[in-house]
Every structure is written in structure tokens, then in C-alpha cells.
Amino acid sequence: MTNIISYDERIKNFDWSISEKELDYQPGNDINIGWYCSDRICKLGKADKPALIWEGSSGQEKRYTYNDLRLTSNGVGQFLRDLGIKPEDRVCLFMDKIPELYIGFLGVLKIGAIVQPLFSAFGDESLIVRLENAQTTAVITQRKHAPKVRKILDKMPYLKHIIIVDPDPAKPLGEREVAFDMDNAPKPENFVIFPTKAESPSVLHYTSGTTGQPKGVKHVHYSLISQYLTAKWVLDLQDSDIYWCTADPGWVTGTSYGIIGAFSNGVTQCVMDAGFSADNWYKFIEKHRITMWYSAPTAIRSLMKAGDEVIKKYDLSCLRHLASVGEPLNSEAVIWSEKVFGKAFLDTYWQTETGSIMISNYPGMKIKPGSMGKPFPGITATVIDADTFEPFGVPGKIGLIAIKPGWPSMMRTYWRNEETYKKKFKNGWYLPGDRSSIDPEGYFWFVGRDDDVINTGGHLVSPFEVESALLEHPAVAESAVVSKPDFVNMEVVKAFVTLKPGFEPSKDLDLEIMNFVRKKLSPLAMPQEIEFIETLPKTRSGKIMRRILHAKEWGEEIGDTSTLEND
Ligand code: PRX
Numbered sequence: 001m002t003n004i005i006s007y008d009e010r011i012k013n014f015d016w017s018i019s020e021k022e023l024d025y026q027p028g029n030d031i032n033i034g035w036y037c038s039d040r041i042c043k044l045g046k047a048d049k050p051a052l053i054w055e056g057s058s059g060q061e062k063r064y065t066y067n068d069l070r071l072t073s074n075g076v077g078q079f080l081r082d083l084g085i086k087p088e089d090r091v092c093l094f095m096d097k098i099p100e101l102y103i104g105f106l107g108v109l110k111i112g113a114i115v116q117p118l119f120s121a122f123g124d125e126s127l128i129v130r131l132e133n134a135q136t137t138a139v140i141t142q143r144k145h146a147p148k149v150r151k152i153l154d155k156m157p158y159l160k161h162i163i164i165v166d167p168d169p170a171k172p173l174g175e176r177e178v179a180f181d182m183d184n185a186p187k188p189e190n191f192v193i194f195p196t197k198a199e200s201p202s203v204l205h206y207t208s209g210t211t212g213q214p215k216g217v218k219h220v221h222y223s224l225i226s227q228y229l230t231a232k233w234v235l236d237l238q239d240s241d242i243y244w245c246t247a248d249p250g251w252v253t254g255t256s257y258g259i260i261g262a263f264s265n266g267v268t269q270c271v272m273d274a275g276f277s278a279d280n281w282y283k284f285i286e287k288h289r290i291t292m293w294y295s296a297p298t299a300i301r302s303l304m305k306a307g308d309e310v311i312k313k314y315d316l317s318c319l320r321h322l323a324s325v326g327e328p329l330n331s332e333a334v335i336w337s338e339k340v341f342g343k344a345f346l347d348t349y350w351q352t353e354t355g356s357i358m359i360s361n362y363p364g365m366k367i368k369p370g371s372m373g374k375p376f377p378g379i380t381a382t383v384i385d386a387d388t389f390e391p392f393g394v395p396g397k398i399g400l401i402a403i404k405p406g407w408p409s410m411m412r413t414y415w416r417n418e419e420t421y422k423k424k425f426k427n428g429w430y431l432p433g434d435r436s437s438i439d440p441e442g443y444f445w446f447v448g449r450d451d452d453v454i455n456t457g458g459h460l461v462s463p464f465e466v467e468s469a470l471l472e473h474p475a476v477a478e479s480a481v482v483s484k485p486d487f488v489n490m491e492v493v494k495a496f497v498t499l500k501p502g503f504e505p506s507k508d509l510d511l512e513i514m515n516f517v518r519k520k521l522s523p524l525a526m527p528q529e530i531e532f533i534e535t536l537p538k539t540r541s542g543k544i545m546r547r548i549l550h551a552k553e554w555g556e557e558i559g560d561t562s563t564l565e566n567d
Contacts, residue, residue: 002236002363002364003232003233003236003237003238003363004233004234004236004362004363004364005364006364007362007364007365007374007377010233010377011377014377014378015378016225016226016229016378016407016408018229019225019226019228019229019408020225022228022229023036023040023224023225023228023264025225027198028197029197030193030195030196030197031196031197031198031221031222031224032109032110032112032193032194032195032196032221033106033109033202033221033223033224033260033264034073034077034105034106034107034108034109034110034193035110035193036224036228036263036264037069037106037259037260037263037264038051038066038069038070038073038106038263039070039193040264041066041069041263041264041266042066042067042070044266046066046266047065047066047067047070048065048066048067049065049066049266049268050063050064050065050268051064051065051066051068051069051263051268051269052064052069052099052102052103052268052269052270052271053268053269053270053271053288054097054098054099054270054271054273055270055271055272055273055274055284056098056273056274057273057274057275062099064099064103066263066266069103069106069263071187071188071189072103072107072182072183072185072187073103073104073106073107073110074107074110074187074188074189074191075107075182075185075186075187075188076103076104076106076107076108076110076182076185077107077108077110077111077191077193078185078186078188078191079107079163079180079185080107080108080111080113080138081111083138083160083161083163083178084160085111085113085137085138085161086112086113087111087112087113087194087196087200088112088113088114088200088201089113089114089137089138090113090114090116090134090135090136090137090204091108091113091114091115091116091136091137091138091139091140092116092117092118092130092131092134092136092138092139092140093105093108093115093116093117093118093140093141093249094118094120094122094127094139094140094141094145094149095120095140095141095142095145095165096120096142096145096273097248097249097254097271097272097273098142098165098273099182099183099271100140100142100165100182101117101249102249102258102259102271103182104140104165104182105117105249105255105259106259106263108140109196109202109221110191110193110194111193111194112194112195112196112200113137114201114202114203114204114218115202115203115204115255116130116131116134116136116203116204116205116206116216117203117205117249117250117251117254117255118130118131118206118250119248119250119251119522120142120145120248120250121522121523121524122148122250122521122522123148123518123519123520123521123522124148124151124152124519124520125469125520125521126214126465126520126521126522126525127148127149127152128152128155128156129213129214130206130214130216131152131156131159132155132156133206133213133214133216133415133416134204134216134415135158136156136158136159137158137159137160137161138159138160138161138162138163139159139161139162139163140163140165140180141162141163141164141165142164142165142166143164143166143167143168146162146164146174146177149162150162150174150175153175153176159176160176161176161177161178162174162176162177162178163177163178163179163180164177164178164179164180165180165181165182166181167179196221197221198220198221198222199220199221199222199412200220200221201218201219201220201221201412202219202220202221202223203218203219203223203255204216204217204218204219204415205217205219205251205252205255205352207252207351207352207353207460208453208460208461208462208465209420209451209453209462210451210452210453210462210464211462211464212462212464212465212467212468213417214462214465215414215415215417215420216414216415216416216417217252217352217353217411217414217415218411218412218413218414218415219355219409219411219412220412222408222409223256223260223355223356223408223409224260224264224408224409225408225409226355226356226407226408226409227256227257227260227261227264227355227356227409228260228261228264228265230261230356230357230360230376231257231260231261231262231264231265232261232265233362233376233377234323234346234348234357234360234362234376235257235261235292235294235321235323236292236321236363237261237262237265237267237292238267239266239267240291241267241268241291241292241320242267242268242269242270242288242289242290242291242292242318243262243267243268243269243270243290243291243292243293243294244269244270244271244272244284244285244288244290244292244293244294245257245258245262245269245294245295246272246293246294246295246296246299247294247295247296247325247326251352251459252351252352252355253294253296253325253326256355256356256409257294258271261356267292270284270288270290272284276299276302277306278302278303278306278307278310279310279313281299281303282310282311282313282314282316283314285314285316285318285319286314286315286316286318289318290318290319291318291319291320291321292320292321292322292323293319293321293322293323294322294323294324294325295322295323295324295345296324296325296326296327296457296458297324297326297327297328297329297330297333297458297490298326298327298457298458298488298489298490300324300329300333300336300337300345301330301333301487301488301490302488304332304333304336305487305488308339308340311340311341316341319341319342319343320343321343321346321363322337322341322343322344322345322346323345323346323347323348323360323361324345324346324347324348325347325348325349325350325357325458326455326458326459327455327457327458327490328446328490329345329347329370329372330370331369331370333345334347334367334369334370335369344367344369346360346361346362346363346367346373347360347361347371347372347373348360348361348372348373349372349373349444349446351432352411353410353411353424353430353432354403354407354409354410354411354432355408355409355410355411356376356407356408356409357376358375358376358379358381358403358432359372359373359374359375359376359379359381359401359444360372360373360374360376361373361374362374368439368443370445371439371443371444371445372436372443372444372445372446373443373444374442374443374444375403375444378407379403379404379407380403380404381401381402381403381404381444382401382402382429382438383397383398383399383400383401383402383435383436383437383438383444384399384400384402384426384427384429384431385399385400386399386400386450388427389402389426389427389429390427395437395438395439395440396437396438396439396440397437398435398436398437398447399435399436399437400431400433400434400435400450401431401432401434401435401436401444402426402429402430402431403429403430403432404428404429404430405425405428405429405430410430431450433449433450433451433453434446434447434448434449434450435447435448435449435450452464452482452546454481454482454483454491454492454493455483455490455491456483456486456489456490456491456492456493456524457488457489457490457524459524461493461524461525463480463481463482463493463546464481465521465525466479466481466493466495466517466521466525466527467479467480467481467495469516469517469520469521469525470495470497470513470516470517470527472516472520473512473513473516474500475499475500475503475509475513476497476498476499476500476513477497477498477499477500478497478498478536478544479495479496479497479498479536480495480496480536480544480546480549481493481494481495481496481527481546482494482496482546482549482550482553483550483553483554484528484529484553484554485553485554486528492528492529493525493526493527493528494527494528494529494530494531494553495513495527495529495530495531496530496531496533496536496549497513497530497531497532497533498532498533498534498535498536499532505532510530510532513527513530514526514527514530536549537549547559
């Protein structure tokens with residue numbers, strides 16, 4: 001039996017108090033995600049249940065029970081408190097998918113500090129803008145990533161501590177560095193958890209927007225109410241499940257469902273900290289007997305590309321439920337998964353700002369391959385006209401996705417950027433910045449984003465951030481960044497570049513510029529293609545017409561070019 005039982009029944013008279021009651025939370029009481037994800041599960045009698053089974057790139061394994069999670073995160077909290085970290089200080093987690101990332105997350109929350117997860121492949125430029133905006137007090141990292149932090153230390157007077165979880169015993173620690181071996185540190189049995197309340201800040205995730213400046217999305221401890229119930233009803237997490245969320249906790253799926261949703265539901269989850277290959281993934285599912293698998297369209301398309309033969313080598317009969325998020329899940333991928341795994345991936349739609357699943361397919365509900373499904377119970381979502389901001393009520397008509405504010409895991413603001421936050425609301429609706437239509441049966445069909453942000457392999461990249469990085473290269477005079485179609489990643493970053501006098505296009509320069517962006521920003525933001533051109537299309541007032549370059553890449557009509565400079 002599935003947790004949701006019946007979608008149609010659940011949407012009737014839905015109230016978030018259903019989740020509050022299940023979590024024994026009374027409005028006004030303390031609510032701490034760290035406690036709910038470890039101590040509470042132990043109190044429910046599951047102290048010895050495996051919580052986290054971790055596998056590294058060479059197949060090494062580490063296991064933690066819920067009691068281990070509780071005690072080790074207490075140890076993290078104690079260590080941070082002793083260092084002088086205070087409630088609401090920002091503590092950045094800058095690590096690969098190692099156990100310290102998952103346990104550190106809970107430990108930071110237990111002392112009322114704010115977790116700032118950052119993707120470990122970020123380069124120094126990506127790192128500094130995010131640490132500067134958050135005025136981060138401490139970074140918890142691995143020795144392999146510490147050099148990137150050291151490089152920018154001079155520019156960050158507010159950063160007091162660099163905590164290294166695996167220091168090299170043969171080398172002395174650097175300036176502001178301190179060693180912390182989480183597994184072997186003292187683990188206080190009776191740790192006093194900071195009494196956070198519903199509106200106490202919890203997580204600060206950075207997301208790319210339409211400007212070069214990433215936005216810090218501020219969440220609060222009350223987000224648990226949404227994350228717990230959506231994980232239970234959509235991901236259908238049950239006591240006997242072995243769950244695998246393939247997302248990295250540097251991004252929101254990896255925290256909302258790779259940590260909070262999973263542990264607050266008391267399931268056993270497996271984490272694989274290794275590169276992607278179809279064999280590796282299937283082997284992992286078979287070995288750990290994964291029952292619930294939450295992944296992303298790019299990964300699913302990569303598996304499709306690897307073919308059906310490889311699947312036959314493994315016994316994947318353990319899988320009982322699959323879901324996907326992050327980018328459009330094409331109908332071919334849904335149909336393929338049903339054919340090869342005997343189960344369709346259920347598409348789920350949401351974003352960093354919403355904190356939890358907004359529109360989704362549900363166990364037991366009819367699936368229409370290619371559709372994102374219907375709003376989660378308690379979520380009022382529709383599509384509205386882009387000019388009047390009024391709902392259409394006309395099936396099939398494309399408009400902006402609009403959601404009535406007020407669900408528990410809604411972001412509370414953009415960090416030090418209230419102005420941009422306010423712009424996300426129109427006529428009483430929250431606008432995620434996506435376009436969709438709704439069919440007569442109420443299913444949402446994703447059309448595309450309503451801005452220039454590129455979604456490559458489920459990761460948002462700001463074209464402006466890439467353009468700024470390109471301009472720092474000595475050979476680049478001007479640049480324009482757009483997306484181009486790609487079978488696996490759906491879209492990838494493409495840069496058009498004009499060169500400064502004295503520089504000639506060449507394969508070497510091409511690679512050098514790509515590498516320059518990769519190191520500064522991240523492998524995700526690195527252009528997959530650079531086209532050197534003489535001039536960029538511009539309006540008469542000198543603005544680059546990215547729209548023309550975009551249309552060319554996607555084989556679309558170019559549209560009105562009356563303002564083009566050299567027309
Ligand atoms: O454009 C939508 C797309 O990803 C954006 C959110 O990205 P991010 O904040 O990084 O969070 C990703 C994981 C929750 C959305 O505004 N997106 C997300 N899910 C889907 C999607 N596009 C189409 N279909 C989806 N299921």
C-alpha cells in the first residue's frame with residue numbers, strides 16, 4: 001500500500017496540520033531539523049536502524065545508525081559551539097558527498113547556525129561571491145578542496161575558521177585552519193540543542209538568476225513540515241525502504257530530500273560518492289537492494305544512452321518506486337523506464353525557492369508521460385497571463401506558473417536582496433519563473449523557463465555569470481552566452497566570443513578559455529562550445545541580442561530584428 005492512498009482523497013480538506021501532528025509538533029513549540037532527523041527517530045525506537053550507508057569511489061563503505069547520526073552530529077554541534085560559532089552564523093559545507101557532509105548538516109542546525117551548502121566542484125570565483133554575500137563565518141571542507149578557500153582568504157576577513165575534516169597529518173595547518181575528525185571526536189550524549197522556532201533560519205542555498213549575482217535562498221526550520229510530508233506521499237518513503245537520492249547536497253534536492261525528507265521519515269538511505277557510469281549505478285542498486293530511487297532526467301537519459309543490454313546483467317527487481325526532478329522529463333524517458341525497470345519515473349517539479357515538491361505525479365495516480373502532474377495537496381497552482389497576472393482558466397493555453405504563497409517550505413527571502421525577492425510576487429501569486437499549460441484534467445505540461453537562465457543537466461547556470469568570467473580572460477573582447485540543445489543534458493552552455501586585437505581563433509585558445517571558466521566557476525558553467533565571431537548582434541543602443549543567437553542554436557524563428565544595429 002502506498003502512503004498517499006488516494007490523491008483525490010488527500011486534496012480534499014488538506015491541512016498542513018496533518019504533517020504537524022505526525023511530527024508531534026505544536027505551533028509555537030521548538031522545531032529543530034537536526035533533532036527531527038536524528039534524536040526523534042531514536043526516540044521512536046529506531047536508534048539501531050541503519051540511517052546512512054555510504055560508498056566511496058573505490059568501493060569503501062561506511063555505515064551509520066540513527067544513534068550514530070545523533071551522537072556524531074552532537075559532536076559537530078559541540079565542536080562548533082566551542083569554536084565560538086553562534087546561532088544564525090553562516091557555516092558553509094564545501095565537501096563531496098561524504099558522510100561528514102550529511103552529519104555536518106545536522107550538527108550545524110543543532111546549534112541554530114545556518115547551513116550554507118556549496119557544490120564542491122565550484123571554483124574560487126563561484127565560491128567567493130557566495131561566501132561574501134552570506135558573510136560566512138566558517139567553512140567545513142576536505143583537504144582536497146581547502147586550496148580553493150585558501151586562495152580567496154585575503155578577501156574574506158569575516159571568515160574566521162576553515163574546518164578540515166581529513167587533514168594531512170604530515171602537513172601543518174594553514175592560517176585560520178583547524179582539524180576536525182568527525183568520526184573520532186567526542187560525542188556528547190546529552191547535547192543541548194538550540195531551541196529554534198518555526199521561523200528560525202535553517203538553510204541558505206544559492207541559486208543562479210538572471211543577473212551575474214547568485215541569490216541566497218533563505219529557508220527556515222518550519223520547512224520540515226513540507227519536506228517530511230512530500231517525501232512521505234510523493235517519494236512514498238516507508239519504514240522498510242532502502243532509499244537512494246542521487247542528488248548532491250550542494251543543491252536543494254540533495255538537502256530537502258537527500259537529508260531532511262529522508263531522515264525525518266526514518267528510512268535507510270544509501271549514498272554513492274563516485275562518478276557516473278551505467279554499470280556503477282546498476283551495481284549499486286543491486287548491491288544495496290535499493291527500493292526507492294530519486295534521480296534526474298539527465299541521469300535517466302544517460303542510462304537510456306547506455307542501452308538496455310547492460311541492465312540485463314543486474315538484478316534490479318528490488319526497485320519499487322522511482323521519481324525524477326530538476327528538468328523536463330521527456331515522455332520517451334518515462335516510457336523507457338517502464339519498459340526496462342517495470343516502473344515509470346514519476347516527474348516532480350519544484351525549485352530551490354519552493355523548498356519542496358510543488359507539482360508532481362503520485363503513486364496510484366494516472367501518469368501522462370511528459371506531464372509534471374498535479375499540485376501537491378495544499379498547494380494552489382495555476383498558470384497566469386504574463387501581462388495581466390490573471391489566471392486563464394483556459395485548458396492548453398501557455399502562461400506563467402503561479403503558486404499561492406504560504407506553504408511551510410517557501411523561501412523567506414533572498415539573503416540581503418529583499419528587492420529581488422519581492423519581484424517574485426505578482427497579483428498575490430508567487431512566480432517560479434517557468435511557463436506551462438494545464439490540460440482539461442488538471443495536469444501541468446512544462447514549456448520552458450521565462451528567463452535566460454540555462455538549465456544544464458538539472459543545474460541552473462546564469463549566462464551573465466559565465467559572460468563575466470569570459471571577459472576576465474585576456475583574449476576575450478566581448479561575449480554572449482546562450483543554451484544549445486543536447487540529448488543528454490537537455491541544454492548546454494554555448495559561448496559566442498569576439499577576440500581582442502592580436503588574438504586569433506584556434507583550438508588551443510578554445511580549450512584554454514573553456515578551462516579558464518571551469519576553474520573560475522565550475523564544470524557545469526563551462527561552455528561546451530565556443531564560437532569565435534567577428535561581431536555580436538546588438539541593438540542600436542548597444543545591447544547584445546542574445547535572443548538571435550539563441551534562436552539560431554535552437555533552429556527557431558528569429559522574430560523581430562528591427563532594432564538590430566547593422567540591419
Ligand atoms: O525551471 C524549473 C526546472 O528547474 C528549476 C529549479 O531549479 P533549482 O532551483 O536548481 O531546483 C532544482 C531541483 C528542485 C525550475 O524553476 N525544473 C525543476 N523540476 C522540473 C523542472 N523543469 C521541468 N520539469 C521538472 N520536473
